[in-house]
Amino acid sequence: MLFPSLADELKDLEAAGLRRHRRVLESPQGARIVVDGREYLSFCSNDYLGLANHPALIAAAQSAAARYGVGVGASHLVNGHSVLHHELEVALAAFTGLPSALFFSTGYMANLGIVTALAGRDDEIFADKLNHASLNDAALLSRARFTRYPHLDLVVLEKRLAASRSKRKLVVTDAVFSMDGDIAPVPELLALCERHDALLVLDDAHGFGVLGDKGRGVLEHFGLLSRCLPPHSSPLTPHLIYMATLGKAAGVFGAFVAGPVELTDYLVQRARSYIYTTATPPLLSAALAASLKLIDEETWRRERLRELIASLRQSLKLQRWRLMDSTTPIQPVIIGSNQEALAVSEVLRERGIWVPAIRPPTVPKGEARLRISLSAAHTIEDVAHLAAALNELESAA
Numbered sequence: 001m002l003f004p005s006l007a008d009e010l011k012d013l014e015a016a017g018l019r020r021h022r023r024v025l026e027s028p029q030g031a032r033i034v035v036d037g038r039e040y041l042s043f044c045s046n047d048y049l050g051l052a053n054h055p056a057l058i059a060a061a062q063s064a065a066a067r068y069g070v071g072v073g074a075s076h077l078v079n080g081h082s083v084l085h086h087e088l089e090v091a092l093a094a095f096t097g098l099p100s101a102l103f104f105s106t107g108y109m110a111n112l113g114i115v116t117a118l119a120g121r122d123d124e125i126f127a128d129k130l131n132h133a134s135l136n137d138a139a140l141l142s143r144a145r146f147t148r149y150p151h152l153d154l155v156v157l158e159k160r161l162a163a164s165r166s167k168r169k170l171v172v173t174d175a176v177f178s179m180d181g182d183i184a185p186v187p188e189l190l191a192l193c194e195r196h197d198a199l200l201v202l203d204d205a206h207g208f209g210v211l212g213d214k215g216r217g218v219l220e221h222f223g224l225l226s227r228c229l230p231p232h233s234s235p236l237t238p239h240l241i242y243m244a245t246l247g248k249a250a251g252v253f254g255a256f257v258a259g260p261v262e263l264t265d266y267l268v269q270r271a272r273s274y275i276y277t278t279a280t281p282p283l284l285s286a287a288l289a290a291s292l293k294l295i296d297e298e299t300w301r302r303e304r305l306r307e308l309i310a311s312l313r314q315s316l317k318l319q320r321w322r323l324m325d326s327t328t329p330i331q332p333v334i335i336g337s338n339q340e341a342l343a344v345s346e347v348l349r350e351r352g353i354w355v356p357a358i359r360p361p362t363v364p365k366g367e368a369r370l371r372i373s374l375s376a377a378h379t380i381e382d383v384a385h386l387a388a389a390l391n392e393l394e395s396a397a
């Protein structure tokens, strides 16, 4: 009997503190949110720049809807490729300084599309142990040999690369790790890939818009953008495939890959998650174009984030719990047990503060944590309020 066995599994999840429940959000995303009729100070979202409810993005979406409708009714390769999709891709290439960009519906689909198009049975994929689930799923779906290396361990990675006899080698990594907030050593990874003739797929979901003075993401952070920029007509980093998502700091929805024209053109031919799906509503592309402009112009949002990060790190005085070493808006506090992490999250919620507890399998066993994410929409007082509550709860526990 199918259903009793599912019910048993749900009971097991409950007993292990692993059963997940969705809460209903009744407001726009922001520093303050309304859930089930109550207002909370929220440290949950990936809306790092506070753009998800910005009037300029809303206006762009509204006027695009008035002009082009809501649904586009077909895939990109039939007749769903709107002028707004086209303009967004041009804007994304200009924004990132890479020769060309291809817009995908979501980051999950972009990763499936990129990896399965570029790697097959004769190839090998090397992946950081803490990569996002979408990169792992993509690797499994590709049927390539799948080799995971310990988090950020480039010595092991180099050994595996050197030992590989596979036709094409793909190193895939989060640029900013989504549950730890640390940053991959991109220059060293790139050098490794160049030495071993491997392609580097960088997933900058949490760096795009946030890292670098101009928000260009991890490549700007490491000063690598000039290597990709014109006047070099072909990029000096032919081993790099840059991918980022647009539902986080950009505040809207979607994702893109950027690189040489041959790459994006190849993906149009071969990326199944691009080909076999309806194109996204063009109004999202209009909102994204407005978002790129704000990311570019409003540098105060990144400055505010830096202040908030510094302030949180100074104010937290933890003994038993551990604030992870992170310079990004993702500031995880390791609690350890699933039950305690859940309990702390629950007490905070009773006090009107929303911080998600992240448990296995999203993070390794024994490393359940609070994942604090900061946004330019927060104030210094918001962060002080959170730090005071955490300091008090830890010493009371």
Ligand SMILES: *Cc1c(COP(=O)(O)O)cnc(C)c1O
Pocket (backbone or CB within 6 Å): 105, 106, 107, 108, 109, 111, 132, 134, 174, 178, 203, 205, 206, 245, 246, 247, 254, 255
């Ligand atoms: C969120 C995320 C994705 C998935 O992007 P979506 O647009 O939400 O599907 C992919 N990779 C990383 C590292 C992410 O954090």
